[in-house]
Amino acid sequence: MNSPKCPNCQQSDIRKLDGQRAVCRSCSKVKRCVFQFCWACQREWPPNVSTTNSCMLPNCALRAALLSVKLISEPQSSVNGCPYFRACPGCHALLTHNGEGCPNIICPHCNEEFCFRCLRPECYDTESYDDEDYDDDDDDDPEPCVILDNTEILRHLEL
Ligand SMILES: [Zn+2]
């Protein structure tokens, strides 16, 4: 399991309570009241939720999987270093890459094709992936394929 940071102050002076609840000590001090958040999806705990097993916020499990720090570590794979899970940019389904072939995958739910590394629908860098001296100064150089962080994606998909 990942060790989350406080969604408010981004620090890790936190204490896990029962169920999925956690408390940020620094925020509680600043706010002069207990600042609670969901350990799994890393969002502020809704004040009207009495159960402690789940924050009841939408996409809690999806966010928890995407925020997990687990990375693919297969040096031979084109997706080495990527987060283990990705959300499909089309339908938000949780997807993994089998580690074979090019970084592009096709979502089995909505047939959207995208690059597992940079999540663009068409990744132009796949050809030059193994090219060691990829350094031509052509004016319409494709943007390099950079491995995106899932926090970017969550913000982008507004999950
Ligand atoms: Zn905090």
Ligand SMILES: [Zn+2]
């Ligand atoms: Zn949650």
Ligand SMILES: [Zn+2]
């Ligand atoms: Zn999809």
Ligand SMILES: [Zn+2]
């Ligand atoms: Zn890419």
